[in-house]
Amino acid sequence: MSFFQNTCKPKGFGGNVMVNMMNVGHSSLANWGFTHISIQDNATSLDVGCGGGSNIRKMLKKSPKGKVIGIDYSEISVKKSIKINKSAIERNHCKIFQGNVLELPFKNETFNLATAFETIYFWADIDQSFRQIYRVLKKDGIFMICNESSGENDKDKKWTEIIKGMKIYTSEQIKYALKKAGFVQIKTDKNDKGWICVVAQK
Incomplete structure (x- = not known):
């Protein structure tokens, strides 16, 4: 397995290195993403693919x-998330x-907010995944997706050739899938780095 395959599902020593890199490397993306939403101080939130x-x-x-609840299908990611959030736990x-977005282990209408940072690329069925997130969100709940890759340049295509199972979506493709799942009030943003943020409401 190539080192970069660990972006999909971190495993072993390379996976440990990758999750540490993700925590640092995705910080700016997350900070930018959070400028698009407001989070109530008593919110119940879900981070899907929490890395x-x-x-x-x-x-x-x-x-x-x-x-805040986190879920990831990588055992290494789960262990790292638990470690750095030990006090809050x-x-x-x-x-x-540890679990899969295709079958979220939560009751209907549990969360005010769901987030997905740099992770929908690796979801086996984006339509089913979005339906699951719609199901576990409360009425008027918010789903925010943030990706560094917008699917609009050759560099993005290169990554899909390096990382098996990776699929990069344009903001329009994401918006279409969200609509199919039942989401409304869908807003998209793209910055000068090519990052995209999509915010939708149940």
């Missing part, structure tokens, strides 16, 4: 009276699960 857990930590600071403000 190394750094975005969970950011969300916990934004909702000190709420809860001990105070019952955070939980981390």
